[in-house]
Amino acid sequence: MESLPKLHSTFIKSLIDLLNHDNRIDSLLGAGSMIHGGFDEYSDIDLIIVIKSEFYSDVMSKRKEFANSLNGLLSSFTGEHVGEPRLLICLYSVPELLHVDLKFVNIDHLNQGLIENPIILWTSQKSTVETILKESKIDWPNQSSQWFEDRAWIWLHYATAKVLRGELYEAIGMLAFFREKVLGPLIHRRLSRSQRGMRKIDFLDFNSKDTLLQTIATYSKQSIISSLKKCIELYIDLRQDQPPLSLIKGMPNILIDMIDS
The missing domain is CATH 3.30.460.10 (Beta Polymerase, domain 2)
Structure with a gap:
């Protein structure tokens, strides 16, 4: 001590x-x-x-x-x-x-x-x-690739719907939730670390740091849409490390079409 x-x-x-x-x-x-x-x-x-x-x-x-x-x-x-x-x-x-x-x-x-x-x-x-x-057996509760895939697109669609409706605070909150539950853990996984949300991410060295920064939105529809697209981009990149057995096909294009329509 x-x-x-x-x-x-x-x-x-x-x-x-x-x-x-x-x-x-x-x-x-x-x-x-x-x-x-x-x-x-x-x-x-x-x-x-x-x-x-x-x-x-x-x-x-x-x-x-x-x-x-x-x-x-x-x-x-x-x-x-x-x-x-x-x-x-x-x-x-x-x-x-x-x-x-x-x-x-x-x-x-x-x-x-x-x-x-x-x-x-x-x-x-x-x-x-x-x-x-x-x-004792020590077992950190890391999630599987399929766990992320099954949830990521539902959460991203939720954020998309809210920003298109004009619920900007809710959409910003969802993007923060997505970083905590998906992007942060997958960054830790890429670095062979236990999946600990966004903990200590600031002090880690990884090649997608600039993209992660761009997932943080300000209070404007344009900023949130831009950040949402970066969340999609970064998730697809991190997903490649250990691809899930079952991909939810077509979702990136479907969400981008929603955003850009």
């Missing part, structure tokens, strides 16, 4: 002090940027709190109280919107603002659905968490 910014390391140390007096907790694990690199003063803290099985229901029912037992909690909400109800997303002021994700996991289920290999920040004396992690 010595390599972390002072604000972050101080928070983690205060949490460990709390855990040392809580016999319900087995371990504290670090995830996110602590694993992938690039941790800096702007980083969130991604933490996994491993609960002894007999206390899991109790801790889960009181997880907001748990978060509030650390000084400086301003607000928190659970992570159903990302399909993870075990997650508590918190904003602290300690005294600077700090975003902390607390994921509460039953130790008996720790080896299920791991998408990254967390680091152990603290563990109780009788913990088996190190052995569990060593024996």
